[in-house]
Structures are given as C-alpha cells and as structure tokens.
Amino acid sequence: xxxxxxxxxxxxxxxxxxxxxxxxxxxxxxxxxxxxxxxxxxxxxxxxxxxxxxxxxxxxxxxxxxxxxxxxxxxxxxxxxxxxxxxxxxxxxxxxxxxxxxxxxxxxxxxxxxxxxxxxxxxxxxxxxxxxxxxxxxxxxxxxxxxxxxxxxxxxxxxxxxxxxxxxxxxxxxxxxxxxxxxxxxxxxxxxxxxxxxxxxxxxxxxxxxxxxxxxxxxxxxxxxxxxxxxxxxxxxxxxxxxxxxxxxxxxxxxxxxxxxxxxxxxxxxxxxxxxxxxxxxxxxxxxxxxxxxxxxxxxxxxxxxxxxxxxxxxxxxxxxxxxxxxxxxxxxxxxxxxxxxxxxxxxxxxxxxxxxxxxxxxxxxxxxxxxxxxxxxxxxxxxxxxxxxxxxxxxxxxxxxxxxxxxxxxxxxxxxxxxxxxxxxxxxxxxxxxxxxxxxxxxxxxxxxxxxxxxxxxxxxxxxxxxxxxxxxxxxxxxxxxxxxxxxxxxxxxxxxxxxxxxxxxxxxxxxxxxxxxxxxxxxxxxxxxxxxxxxxxxxxxxxxxxxxxxxxxxxxxxxxxxxxxxxxxxxxxxxxxxxxxxxxxxxxxxxxxxxxxxxxxxxxxxxxxxxxxxxxxxxxxxxxxxxxxxxxxxxxxxxxxxxxxxxxxxxxxxxxxxxxxxxxxxxxxxxxxxxxxxxxxxxxxxxxxxxxxxxxxxxxxxxxxxxxxxxxxxxxxxxxxxxxxxxxxxxxxxxxxxxxxxxxxxxxxxxxxxxxxxxxxxxxxxxxxxxxxxxxxxxxxxxxxxxxxxxxxxxxxxxxxxxxxxxxxxxxxxxxxxxxxxxxxxxxxxxxxxxxxxxxxxxxxxxxxxxxxxxxxxxxxxxxxxxxxxxxxxxxxxxxxxxxxxxxxxx
Numbered sequence: 100x101x102x103x104x105x106x107x108x109x110x111x112x113x114x115x116x117x118x119x120x121x122x123x124x125x126x127x128x129x130x131x132x133x134x135x136x137x138x139x140x141x142x143x144x145x146x147x148x149x150x151x152x153x154x155x156x157x158x159x160x161x162x163x164x165x166x167x168x169x170x171x172x173x174x175x176x177x178x179x180x181x182x183x184x185x186x187x188x189x190x191x192x193x194x195x196x197x198x199x200x201x202x203x204x205x206x207x208x209x210x211x212x213x214x215x216x217x218x219x220x221x222x223x224x225x226x227x228x229x230x231x232x233x234x235x236x237x238x239x240x241x242x243x244x245x246x247x248x249x250x251x252x253x254x255x256x257x258x259x260x261x262x263x264x265x266x267x268x269x270x271x272x273x274x275x276x277x278x279x280x281x282x283x284x285x286x287x288x289x290x291x292x293x294x295x296x297x298x299x300x301x302x303x304x305x306x307x308x309x310x311x312x313x314x315x316x317x318x319x320x321x322x323x324x325x326x327x328x329x330x331x332x333x334x335x336x337x338x339x340x341x342x343x344x345x346x347x348x349x350x351x352x353x354x355x356x357x358x359x360x361x362x363x364x365x366x367x368x369x370x371x372x373x374x375x376x377x378x379x380x381x382x383x384x385x386x387x388x389x390x391x392x393x394x395x396x397x398x399x400x401x402x403x404x405x406x407x408x409x410x411x412x413x414x415x416x417x418x419x420x421x422x423x424x425x426x427x428x429x430x431x432x433x434x435x436x437x438x439x440x441x442x443x444x445x446x447x448x449x450x451x452x453x454x455x456x457x458x459x460x461x462x463x464x465x466x467x468x469x470x471x472x473x474x475x476x477x478x479x480x481x482x483x484x485x486x487x488x489x490x491x492x493x494x495x496x497x498x499x500x501x502x503x504x505x506x507x508x509x510x511x512x513x514x515x516x517x518x519x520x521x522x523x524x525x526x527x528x529x530x531x532x533x534x535x536x537x538x539x540x541x542x543x544x545x546x547x548x549x550x551x552x553x554x555x556x557x558x559x560x561x562x563x564x565x566x567x568x569x570x571x572x573x574x575x576x577x578x579x580x581x582x583x584x585x586x587x588x589x590x591x592x593x594x595x596x597x598x599x600x601x602x603x604x605x606x607x608x609x610x611x612x613x614x615x616x617x618x619x620x621x622x623x624x625x626x627x628x629x630x631x632x633x634x635x636x637x638x639x640x641x642x643x644x645x646x647x648x649x650x651x652x653x654x655x656x657x658x659x660x661x662x663x664x665x666x667x668x669x670x671x672x673x674x675x676x677x678x679x680x681x682x683x684x685x686x687x688x689x690x691x692x693x694x695x696x697x698x699x700x701x702x703x704x705x706x707x708x709x710x711x712x713x714x715x716x717x718x719x720x721x722x723x724x725x726x727x728x729x730x731x732x733x734x735x736x737x738x739x740x741x742x743x744x745x746x747x748x749x750x751x752x753x754x755x756x757x758x759x760x761x762x763x764x765x766x767x768x769x770x771x772x773x774x775x776x777x778x779x780x781x782x783x784x785x786x787x788x789x790x791x792x793x794x795x796x797x798x799x800x801x802x803x804x805x806x807x808x809x810x811x812x813x814x815x816x817x818x819x820x821x822x823x824x825x826x827x828x829x830x831x832x833x834x835x836x837x838x839x840x841x842x843x844x845x846x847x848x849x850x851x852x853x854x855x856x857x858x859x860x861x862x863x864x865x866x867x868x869x870x871x872x873x874x875x876x877x878x879x880x881x882x883x884x885x886x887x888x889x890x891x892x893x894x895x896x897x898x899x900x901x902x903x904x905x906x907x908x909x910x911x912x913x914x915x916x917x918x919x920x921x922x923x924x925x926x927x928x929x930x931x932x933x934x935x936x937x938x939x940x941x942x943x944x945x946x947x948x949x950x951x952x953x954x955x956x957x958x959x960x961x962x963x964x965x966x967x968x969x970x971x972x973x974x975x976x977x978x979x980x981x982x983x984x985x986x987x988x989x990x991x992x
Contacts, residue, residue: 150178151206159214159282161195166212169193178208186210194247216246216284225290229265234258246276246284255288262292266334269293269372296335297323299374305362305381308354317350318343320377330862335375340366344379351383352420357450357457358384387418390451390458394430397465400437406430406461418457430461435501440469440525440534469499471536472528478540482516486575487538489599490514492650499534506650511538513719516570518543545570575599577608590614596643606645606655613638632691632844633698635792636664655710659733663702665792667691692814692939694846694888697778698791704741708733722753723761735774742774743789759861766854769795770884787886794847797882799985801853804878804951804970808845809980811882812944816842819938834938843980846885848944853880872957878970879950887941942978950974 153174155163170186172178183201190199190212198213220242223231237257240250255272262270270293277285301322303311315322320339321332332339344361351359362380369376391414394406412422427444434442442463449458473495476487490510492503508523518541526535547567565581577596583589596608614637639661647653667673672691673684686696709732716725728750736742749767756762773788798809818840821829834840857876953970967986975981 148178148206150174150176150208153208153210155210155212157212157214160217161214166190166210170210172208172210178203183208194249195245214282216278216282218242218244218246219279219283219285222285222287223290224287225292228267228292228295229261234261237261240286246286251286258288258290264336266295266297266336267293268296268335268368268375294373296368296372297333297374298335298377299323299369300376302376302378303381304378306383308356308383308386314347314350317346319346323374335366335377337366340364340377347379347381349420352418353422355386355388355417355419356384357387357418357420358382360384385452385455387450387455387457389414389416389418390449390454390456392459392461394461394463396463398434398437398439398442398463400439401434401463403463406433406463410461412459423459426461430463432501434463434466435499435504438468438470438498438500439466440499440501441527442466467532469532469534471495471497471499472530472533473535475535475537476540477537479517479542481542481573482540482570482575483573485602486514486516486570486573487511487540489604491536493536504536509717511540512717514570514575515720516543516545516575517541519721588614588616604647606643608643609641610643611640632667632695633791634666638662639704651713651715653712653714655712657708657710657733659704659706659708660739661704661706663704663792665699665702667695667699672696692816692844692888693786694791694814694844697786697888702741702790703739704735704793705737705739706733706735707737708745716751716753722751722763723755724753726750726752741790741793743771743793744774745769745771745793759859761859763857763859764854765857766852768850768852770850771795772849785886787888789849789885791846794849794885795851795882796845796847797851797853797880798845798980799982802878802880802949802951803876803953803955803968803985804972804981804983805949805975806980806982808847809982810880810943810949811848811851812846812885813942813978814844814846814888815940815942815978817938817940843978845980846888848882849884850946851880851882852946853878855879873954874956875952875954876970877950877952879948879974881946881948883944883946885944887944940978943976945976947976948974949976949979 150172151174153167153172155166158166167173170189171182172186183203187199187201190196190210195215196212197215200211202209202211218240221235221238221240223234226234237260238254239257240246240254244250251274255274258272259270262268271291273289273291275287275289277287279285298320299322301311301315301318301320303314306314319332320336320343321327321330323333327333341364344364347361348359360382362382364377364379366375366377368374389412392407392410392412394403394410396403396406410426412419412426423446427446430444431442434444443466444461444463447460447462449460450456451458471493474488474491474493476484479487491507492510493500493507504523504525508521511517511523512519512521521538521540524537524539526537527533528535545568547569548565564583565579567577567579569577571578575598577598578594580591580593582591590613592610592612592614594608594610596606598606600607614635616635616637618632618635639659641657641659643655643657645653645655667686669684672686672695674687674690686699688696711730713726713728716722716727729748731747733745734743735745747767747769749765751763751765754762771789771793775788778786778788795811796808797811798805799807802810817834820833820835822833824830855876855878857874859872859874862871862873949972951970951972953968955966955968955970958965958967965986967984969984971983972979972981
C-alpha cells in the first residue's frame, strides 16, 4: 500500500479475524458493510394489513424502483410479518447492500438500505515468489465492481490454491479494505507466502521384499535433502502423491507381485506448516510366474500361432505386467500394419493361486480393414497447413498403416516447429471402416537470435550477431544471416533454403559469404602475447539442391565458388621486404616456416559435390532412436586453380534406453586427395600438395578436451641459446625455457577420423522445465597424413630445407641455426638475416587416437541456449593442445 493511501483520513477495516486453512472468514464490515448476518426483525408485533405506501431511503447509485424490484412488496397488497422477513432476505441475497432495515408504520412501509461500496482498485502486497501476472487472472474482483464479502473469500481461496500448487502450504492471505470517499473502497490482499513445503520424510510400512530406498527411487516425490536443491520433486504435491501410489504398483507388478496394493497413503503437515511427512502402508502379496501364454486371433490376416512365437514372455518367467502392456501395444501395431486400426487386443488372465502362476490369452477381436477418411491439423497459427501435410506418409483414401502414422509423426517432429509432445490421434470416421487422423500441434519458437559483445581471451574484443528463422513466413523456409567481428576474424553470411520448391519435393538453397581470418600463434606465457601468422580472405557462394530417392534415402547436390587470398606481413616474414637487397623480396622460410610460405597466394576454388544420405532417425534435431549415414564428396577443379577430391563419411546410431536415457554412437572420417602434380616452393623443394587452408583440422568443438585445432600435425619452433665451456667457447645449443620462446602452428592433415559415445541423462520435472539436459561422453579421434615441412628430400638424402648459416651448405638434421651472419636460402648468393638460433620440431602426425572423457549440460537459459563442457584428455600425443572447459551461448525468438 503506498504512502498516499495511508495519509488519507480513511478507516481501514479488517475483513478477516479468523483463518481456516489459510482462507479467512469475513465478518460484517463496520456499520454492517457487506454483512450477511441474520436480518433484524422487521415490524415485530405488527398485525397483518394492507400496504398503504412504500418508501425507499438511503440509495445512492440504485433507483428506488430497482430496490423494490428485488422484493414482492407492492402498494395496495396485503402484507404480514412473514412477507416482510422474506423481502429482507431477498434484498440481502442480491449482495448489493451492506445493511437493510424495513420499518412499518401502520401500513406505511419504509425500506432503509445502505449500498455496498464500489471497488476502486485491487492491491497485492507481499507476493515475491508468485508475480502479479500469475495472480491477477485468478482474481474475479475488479475495479468499478460492487464489493461483496463472498467474492473476496472466493478470491482469497483462489490465491491460496495458486500457492499450494507451488508447494507453499503455509501461505496465508489477509484481505483488508480501505474506505474512500463517495462510498468507494480499495481492496488490499496482504500475502504471507511462507516457505515452500518440502517432503521431510517418506515412510513405507509393510514392505519385506524390497528396501525403503529402492521403493523411494521409484517415486517422483523425493525426500528433501541438500543435494537435491535443483529438484522440484522434493515439494509436496497431492496429485503427485496419487501418482506415486501408481508408480509403486507398477514396480511391484513388473517384479511379479500381482496382488500388491497400497492400503493407505497419508500426508501429514508438520506443526510449523513447513514440511510434510508421507506414510505408505502396503501389502506385497505373493510372487507369480507366467503360465501358459498364447495369442488367439479372429482376424484372417493374423495367425495366432505365428504371433505366439514372437511373444517376449515365456512360461516359467517371472510375471511382468509391463511386458503384458508392451505385448498388447505390439499386437495392436501389428494389426495396424495390416490396416486394422481399431483391432481390439485384450489379455485374458488365468490366475492360479495354488501354483502361483499367471496364464495369459491375448485375444485379437475381428475388426474391419480401415481407410483414411481425412487428416485434420489443429493448433498451427503460424505454420501453413501444407507444411505439415506434406510430411504425412498417408493421404485421404489410403489404407491405414500404423507404421506410416508413426513415420509421419517422426517427420513432423523433425521439422522442429512444434513442441516435442506431438501425437497423431486416431479417431473413428463416418463409417466403421473409416478413420480420421487428427494432429494437434503446439507451435514453438523457430527463430534463433544471438547477440554478444565482450572480450575473449582468444579473440579479444568481439561483436557477434546472427539471426536464423527456420520457419520463415510459416512456409518451412529457412533464412539465416550472421555478422562477426573481432580482432582476429570478421565474417558476414546470408543463406536461404526452400525445402519444397514449387510445392515439389525438391529442396533448393544458397549462401553468399565473406570471411576474413587472421591466424595467429602464441608467443608468451599470456594468451594476449601472440603474433598474426597468415591472413585469409574468402569471398564466395554456394548453391544447393536436394531430392528424395526413397523414404529414408536422399541425394543432395551443391556447387561452390570461392576466391581466397592468403597473405603474410612482409615486414615480419619476408626477406628484404623493401626490395633494397640483391635478392627479390619474398617469403623467407627461416622467418615464417616453409608451411606458411607455401600457404600464401591468390586461388580460385570451383567445386561440385554431392551427399548421399540415409536417415532413419525419429527426430533430426534431437534424435532418441534410429540411425543415420552420410557419404559426401566434393571435387574441386571445374575451373579455378585448386584441384582435389574431398571425401567424408559420417554416421550415428541412437538408442532409447528407457526412463529418458538416450545413448548415441557417432563417428566420421574424411580424406582429401590432390589432383595436382608435384608442387615445389620458391627454393625448389617439394611441398605438400594439399594446401594449408584446404586441410582437415581437429579440436574444439569436435573433440572436447582439446583446444581449437589442438589435435594433429603441427610445427613447434623452439628458440635456442648457446651453451659454453669454462673458457667461453660454444659447446652446443639448448632450448630457452618459457612459452614466449616457443612458436606453435597447427598444420591440419589430409585424413582424419572421429568417434563419440554419449549418454544423455534425464533429470526431474523441475530441471526439464528449466531446459537442463546433461550428458556424459567419450570422444576420440585423430588427424594426420601430410609431409614433414621441416625435413625434405632433394634426391641425394634427407636434410633440412635451409642452409647452414656459416657454410651455406645444406644441414643434415632438423636443427636449424641462424646466428645473424650471412645465410643462403638456395645455397647460392648470400644476404643478411638478423635472426636467432632456433629448432623446429614436427609433431602429431599420427593416427593414434586422442581420447577425452567429460560431461556437459545444455541449458535453455533466459539468455538463450547455453552449453558448457568439462572434459579431460586421457590420451594425447606430444604437441597436442588440451583445454578443460568450453562453453557457448545464444538466444531464441
């Protein structure tokens, strides 16, 4: 209540004096306001007579005739004590009056009324856990309405119920009224929310075969403990209490206890009204085994004997009610495959208490073959009907097939436009052999917006924005654009995909992009100490098309044209950068390394590719079962200056383990083969045919636990210092300690493989509502297959691709020294080099697996999709760059 309200000369009248289960009992207001008390006696002792006149006094908003219309009193009619009492009751029942009196003066009747006040406003105070936008829709009282006590009581009960649904059973609501002028009032609900009522203890009485802990694990409700701070299952919910009884029964029935029953389930609120103690009394009964199990079918197309052989339960197995339910579903689906949508499968139980066996006869009743009468789609406010209908594998007039119905559901779910709990209901049509397929969808956000600005340890200052709409204009089209800017990378991309071009099952799309990348190497102990190695500018576009071959196999085609310009800073990596020396200005391998000198230049890549896709997953976005296999090849050389064949193979298998657990095995591999002849560098030495920017790289995010490009071939350059004897003579060289004295460049490879095993772990309903999806995983992979850029072969033997700085002759080891004296890059004319001693080492070129284990969490946070991973590298090779924690974030609209 604000201060201005309290400063008015008004009378705040407490509307409640007693509280029963949090709901106040409201007595009459001061001066009888809103009273529903026993009416005062009217005209006590007055004999019967005729009404000579009727006068209504005290009205403000109502007309006197309106007041009289609520009674049966009329001038000239006889009256009695009983009729006056009835009139008084009739007026109070209208709830329009705070006080009513009827006086009789020898037939002159006076009706004195005091009208109930008008509500000026409704005020909520003390609500912190439950916001006003949740409470106000439940309040029926509103400004400019007539105040009544019954309406206040009803609103208090509604608010109390809202808090109870949140598990706050100690919440109390105290309504107050503030009297204003002109017979107006403010209604104030003072709310004491109280703590959330937890389940302190769950007691189970009567269980002998299973321990209390094992039975509690079957329940949704959990005992409140410190380690369950993120679980909503510790809050008391009466509906959940009934559900847990059913869960107990299901558990015992799956273990063979067919006579199990819950005798009682009592929830007691502790005296402080903060916690509940729940007590179950159970009776386990005897344990049964399966007796004779068979199938009898009245449908001609289904053989009972053949179906009996497919049953999962056998005579002598422990009885399991879940297997019985699954068998009924399986038999129903089997009948559906033959077009019998409404086949009635009923299990007949034959219980033998003497032998403790349960015989079951599954009877399939005769039913007509069914055809699809029509397909109804409800709930799609944005998405056009045709977007959903074209995913159906059944059309009007087709014979019903339960497998195709399930396949249609999976395809609709794979669109990603609707909530996951989507179902295709089967309803009877206009005739016994007709069926209506009704799909009720609930649309969800299909746009993704990512906006970020900040400082990154790798990228320094970052500005990034991307927008993706996967259901553009409700036509299922995908439109995406992104802009990224940082000290080391800049890009802008625009893409569009039409999944059904001209309403034909042909997908067309395209992308245009410009990407500028400044690759860097670390120099010092700090991540901010680094130098740019090469700059790559890529401008290009891609055109895509896709057509289905079968229900599960499709073909995708693409054409790409890229213009690349890779450069190095001349003042850092070039010999004689200003061209003043005797030799031409060019990239100096001694300064940059042969791998960087080989990368520079302008190139055009024109490539044509295809992907052959087998996809039998239930959902392309979040699969829980099924498999996928993709073979892709891209051929560069249809024009342009780059020629190669790149081949990739990837696939995955997904298993729904039950209880929300999903296990997946995925893997991929690739190889790139050059179609060019032998390439040589500026010194005439043979080089790797596949250029640096066309190779495969591996690391984050493909293999968690390793840094970006942290796996595979790399060159490390260690700076050296001379060692001397006691006389000061140089005896050799040793590496200088410190990260600032090491240069590290990832080189990628011509071949790679990667595999992953991941288990998605379900959480409680509270965590699911927050969008938390944790998982544990094992990642493995490697990349390799390029030539050693430090050691080359000129036909006479293995030697370093540099000349000894003192003699000008080729060196015979991987160690290269530059002392600042003249050197000869081609073992010919000399020029000056102001460098230092260093040693280059080639590492990581092996297909031995790198393995990491870890866990991660996906969270649909208020800021958008958030993913964090903590992974530890178990197997690595010398030179690999590991990383413990990675994360990323975006948002949706």
